[in-house]
Amino acid sequence: MEHSKSDFNEWYNEIIEEAGLVDKRYPVKGMNVWLPYGWAIARNIDEIIRKLMFSSSHQEVCFPLLIPKDQFAKEEEHIEGFGKEVFWVDRGGDTPLDIPLALRPTSETAMYPIFSLWIRTHADLPLKIFQIVNVFRYETKQTRAFIRVREIHFFEAHTCHESFEDAEKQIREDLDIWEKFCEKMALPYMLNVRPDWDKFAGAYYSIAADTIMPSGRPLQIGTMHQYKQNFSKAYNIMFTREDGTRDYVYQTTFGISERIIGAIVGIHGDDRGLILPPEIAPIQIVIVPIVTEEKELVLREAKKLYEEISKVFRSKLDDRENYTPGYKFYDWELKGVPLRIEIGPKDIKNNIITVSRRDTLKRSTVERDNYIEKIGMILNEIQENMRKRAKEKMLDLIKDSKNLDEIKGHEGVDKISWCGSVDCAKKIEEYTGKWILGIPLNEKNEHGKCLVCGKETDMVCFVGKSY
Amino acid sequence: MEHSKSDFNEWYNEIIEEAGLVDKRYPVKGMNVWLPYGWAIARNIDEIIRKLMFSSSHQEVCFPLLIPKDQFAKEEEHIEGFGKEVFWVDRGGDTPLDIPLALRPTSETAMYPIFSLWIRTHADLPLKIFQIVNVFRYETKQTRAFIRVREIHFFEAHTCHESFEDAEKQIREDLDIWEKFCEKMALPYMLNVRPDWDKFAGAYYSIAADTIMPSGRPLQIGTMHQYKQNFSKAYNIMFTREDGTRDYVYQTTFGISERIIGAIVGIHGDDRGLILPPEIAPIQIVIVPIVTEEKELVLREAKKLYEEISKVFRSKLDDRENYTPGYKFYDWELKGVPLRIEIGPKDIKNNIITVSRRDTLKRSTVERDNYIEKIGMILNEIQENMRKRAKEKMLDLIKDSKNLDEIKGHEGVDKISWCGSVDCAKKIEEYTGKWILGIPLNEKNEHGKCLVCGKETDMVCFVGKSY
Numbered sequence: 001m002e003h004s005k006s007d008f009n010e011w012y013n014e015i016i017e018e019a020g021l022v023d024k025r026y027p028v029k030g031m032n033v034w035l036p037y038g039w040a041i042a043r044n045i046d047e048i049i050r051k052l053m054f055s056s057s058h059q060e061v062c063f064p065l066l067i068p069k070d071q072f073a074k075e076e077e078h079i080e081g082f083g084k085e086v087f088w089v090d091r092g093g094d095t096p097l098d099i100p101l102a103l104r105p106t107s108e109t110a111m112y113p114i115f116s117l118w119i120r121t122h123a124d125l126p127l128k129i130f131q132i133v134n135v136f137r138y139e140t141k142q143t144r145a146f147i148r149v150r151e152i153h154f155f156e157a158h159t160c161h162e163s164f165e166d167a168e169k170q171i172r173e174d175l176d177i178w179e180k181f182c183e184k185m186a187l188p189y190m191l192n193v194r195p196d197w198d199k200f201a202g203a204y205y206s207i208a209a210d211t212i213m214p215s216g217r218p219l220q221i222g223t224m225h226q227y228k229q230n231f232s233k234a235y236n237i238m239f240t241r242e243d244g245t246r247d248y249v250y251q252t253t254f255g256i257s258e259r260i261i262g263a264i265v266g267i268h269g270d271d272r273g274l275i276l277p278p279e280i281a282p283i284q285i286v287i288v289p290i291v292t293e294e295k296e297l298v299l300r301e302a303k304k305l306y307e308e309i310s311k312v313f314r315s316k317l318d319d320r321e322n323y324t325p326g327y328k329f330y331d332w333e334l335k336g337v338p339l340r341i342e343i344g345p346k347d348i349k350n351n352i353i354t355v356s357r358r359d360t361l362k363r364s365t366v367e368r369d370n371y372i373e374k375i376g377m378i379l380n381e382i383q384e385n386m387r388k389r390a391k392e393k394m395l396d397l398i399k400d401s402k403n404l405d406e407i408k409g410h411e412g413v414d415k416i417s418w419c420g421s422v423d424c425a426k427k428i429e430e431y432t433g434k435w436i437l438g439i440p441l442n443e444k445n446e447h448g449k450c451l452v453c454g455k456e457t458d459m460v461c462f463v464g465k466s467y
Numbered sequence: 468m469e470h471s472k473s474d475f476n477e478w479y480n481e482i483i484e485e486a487g488l489v490d491k492r493y494p495v496k497g498m499n500v501w502l503p504y505g506w507a508i509a510r511n512i513d514e515i516i517r518k519l520m521f522s523s524s525h526q527e528v529c530f531p532l533l534i535p536k537d538q539f540a541k542e543e544e545h546i547e548g549f550g551k552e553v554f555w556v557d558r559g560g561d562t563p564l565d566i567p568l569a570l571r572p573t574s575e576t577a578m579y580p581i582f583s584l585w586i587r588t589h590a591d592l593p594l595k596i597f598q599i600v601n602v603f604r605y606e607t608k609q610t611r612a613f614i615r616v617r618e619i620h621f622f623e624a625h626t627c628h629e630s631f632e633d634a635e636k637q638i639r640e641d642l643d644i645w646e647k648f649c650e651k652m653a654l655p656y657m658l659n660v661r662p663d664w665d666k667f668a669g670a671y672y673s674i675a676a677d678t679i680m681p682s683g684r685p686l687q688i689g690t691m692h693q694y695k696q697n698f699s700k701a702y703n704i705m706f707t708r709e710d711g712t713r714d715y716v717y718q719t720t721f722g723i724s725e726r727i728i729g730a731i732v733g734i735h736g737d738d739r740g741l742i743l744p745p746e747i748a749p750i751q752i753v754i755v756p757i758v759t760e761e762k763e764l765v766l767r768e769a770k771k772l773y774e775e776i777s778k779v780f781r782s783k784l785d786d787r788e789n790y791t792p793g794y795k796f797y798d799w800e801l802k803g804v805p806l807r808i809e810i811g812p813k814d815i816k817n818n819i820i821t822v823s824r825r826d827t828l829k830r831s832t833v834e835r836d837n838y839i840e841k842i843g844m845i846l847n848e849i850q851e852n853m854r855k856r857a858k859e860k861m862l863d864l865i866k867d868s869k870n871l872d873e874i875k876g877h878e879g880v881d882k883i884s885w886c887g888s889v890d891c892a893k894k895i896e897e898y899t900g901k902w903i904l905g906i907p908l909n910e911k912n913e914h915g916k917c918l919v920c921g922k923e924t925d926m927v928c929f930v931g932k933s934y
Contacts, residue, residue, distance in 0.1 A: 025584055027538060028568065031531035033581055039529050062506050064498035064618050071494060084560040092605030093551040114500055117492055138559030151531050
């Protein structure tokens with residue numbers, strides 16, 4: 001690699017190609033080719049999401065990609081928010097279509113006309129479904145792999161409920177799921193209630209999970225939206241209560257995009273390349289035979305190890321000829337494999353294996369009795385260490401700032417007192433180039449004075465220059 | 468259901484909605500909503516394909532959906548074959564795009580410009596990749612769920628080789644994979660080398676796997692194409708041999724679409740609904756407690772059974788209150804669950820379980836010792852019986868026909884002698900409404916006279932009215 005991580009953005013752009021995640025040479029801006037290794041990571045993450053969804057009584061569906069314009073335009077704020085970044089299909093072959101079709105930028109407007117057919121009475125509620133699909137946004141800003149792309153690998157859960165309180169409970173369930181999910185990604189996050197002007201188009205409120213990249217810039221990696229009855233009124237999704245009265249359903253959504261991979265790359269990686277959390281690594285353990293001498297014995301032993309280990313862990317035996325161990329180490333470090341096992345004549349003689357952790361780059365030896373169990377413990381330690389380390393790094397990038405110049409001079413996220421007015425928010429934005437991420441969901445209010453106007457306030461908020 | 472299977476097409480159209488596979492009310496022609504049960508089947512099939520692909524050294528990728536027009540149009544036959552059935556994106560928001568983007572109808576033209584970057588020397592070959600994505604075709608004919616749709620769930624493998632012979636070997640590997648795959652689907656098929664005028668646009672030759680639906684109409688459910696150097700020349704995919712000479716790669720593709728689900732529904736189903744092969748059934752075993760008396764004991768025992776069984780098989784405990792066992796039987800038969808277990812006070816007392824097979828509708832009892840193993844054997848028997856039965860049904864729909872009137876009067880596929888000329892093929896088509904499916908790949912030629920012109924020929928072919 002030419003760039004060190006201190007030059008974060010260049011490091012990021014290079015590492016994702018060098019580690020074999022995507023190929024950016026596809027001839028459409030913001031659309032990349034998922035390479036086998038990158039796609040394997042995406043699929044592991046998808047499977048983690050699926051398990052969490054199934055175990056919380058969600059069902060998986062798949063809605064069509066194309067949305068007729070009249071359906072797309074029913075909710076006013078939504079069409080205003082998304083209209084400009086939609087790809088439109090106007091013709092099939094040379095034939096103009098009767099009605100233009102939008103490539104889904106998100107699936108509310110594909111799903112909700114159908115929800116209105118599915119839901120009749122309270123017995124049909126709650127409706128909890130999700131899908132994992134690609135969505136499309138005509139981004140005009142600079143694109144960046146995983147972080148800002150035009151074809152986005154996307155998870156979206158949609159739920160319908162009898163009451164606002166039930167929908168609120170759903171958001172709390174989503175927050176629980178999100179916490180479990182992020183543990184597996186070893187990613188820290190802040191939960192910010194977005195200011196009104198920055199909520200999802202059509203939402204009553206939006207909670208965003210923001211993490212902070214090593215550049216100091218926050219990255220939105222997950223969202224939970226409370227829609228109240230905004231969409232159900234536009235799409236006429238009604239139900240009959242037990243007492244016979246009719247009402248519109250209350251809705252929520254929960255979304256995670258491929259940005260999560262951008263965060264994993266950016267937050268965990270180092271100058272040698274990726275560092276993947278064991279929970280999502282396509283290869284958790286790589287075995288490298290050291291065949292300077294006694295080649296046959298070593299290869300036989302390495303193969304035996306592989307056969308035993310691969311029953312329990314996703315693993316790979318790198319028995320490539322014509323490559324030095326040093327080259328192989330470099331290669332698997334670049335790809336972020338959490339644990340490397342080296343096996344040479346000495347290890348065999350001493351009945352041990354040598355292991356090398358990608359997170360700490362530390363080498364140690366493990367005795368062969370019950371070694372599978374010991375390796376499992378090391379992988380758990382790696383996962384836990386990555387989680388802690390990432391959290392500490394994130395907290396280091398958050399600063400209590402007391403005035404606009406402090407905000408401006410700090411490459412990171414600032415925690416400030418804010419009176420809540422749009423005027424003061426605008427002043428912050430104009431002067432510092434950062435913007436209001438929102439009111440932290442789980443932090444206590446602190447009494448202070450608005451950093452701009454000096455008004456007394458209990459409101460604390462985060463500001464940053466989001467990707 | 469209103470329609471019996473004797474009225475096949477109507478039966479088909481109803482059963483797929485009643486069994487919860489898709490919702491056809493989505494407001495775009497030929498685009499349906501995958502419901503949880505249908506999507507679970509699709510995903511099980513995808514996973515079977517993935518395993519077969521990984522075990523034959525293919526790697527999974529994901530290419531962008533949108534293909535720039537200039538890339539799309541490079542191979543002449545291909546653009547001629549697909550040009551009219553492509554959805555085009557001409558604008559993002561209100562902004563006209565510099566170059567129109569095609570929604571992939573298949574991915575040759577998305578992948579091959581990138582292959583030309585990936586492949587440098589013989590060391591990069593063979594390249595064996597696949598993806599499972601949705602593709603889009605602007606069908607103008609009548610649409611039918613799974614069989615003719617505009618958004619198609621699709622598996623496509625693409626390979627590049629050093630020589631024509633290596634590419635031929637790949638086709639033979641594909642045929643092996645296909646056989647294993649179809650065993651799991653319990654589906655029979657004919658392998659037909661399509662006539663020149665009906666091969667894939669751009670292919671050197673096309674082998675199609677056709678099955679026959681109960682209506683007597685053949686359905687193409689899989690294809691393997693030999694491209695030779697047709698695409699590599701258009702897309703400049705070259706490699707350097709060991710001796711330093713340069714050549715274009717030889718390519719093949721292998722494709723399977725959601726039509727496979729149409730075949731499973733149509734070929735295995737009966738008047739009560741679907742019958743799913745155990746290998747792909749989302750629920751392999753449903754347990755229905757019979758709680759006419761001793762309710763608590765029965766429910767406890769049913770739950771215990773479920774806990775044991777679900778460790779080994781995909782299973783479901785139907786302990787819904789307020790539904791009779793009869794209603795539950797009806798429901799799970801409609802959904803095609805291969806095996807039902809009934810457990811009531813008598814079964815508990817006699818230390819047995821009562822099992823009911825969906826394929827034969829026969830009930831029997833199984834003693835409780837080692838019952839998991841016995842159930843596994845029954846599931847294997849169901850899979851095997853379905854496979855055999857479907858094959859017999861297919862063979863019954865093929866007839867040796869000796870003249871045009873016999874072909875015309877027969878609702879099925881005809882095996883005929885044909886001289887190979889386009890003229891005679893046209894006459895068959897015009898007179899009978901059926902067309903040439905192709906030359907059977909694995910059947911011996913038989914000496915005879917062309918059914919149309921009377922010329923002596925060794926060529927045998929199949930004709931039918933394909934979906």
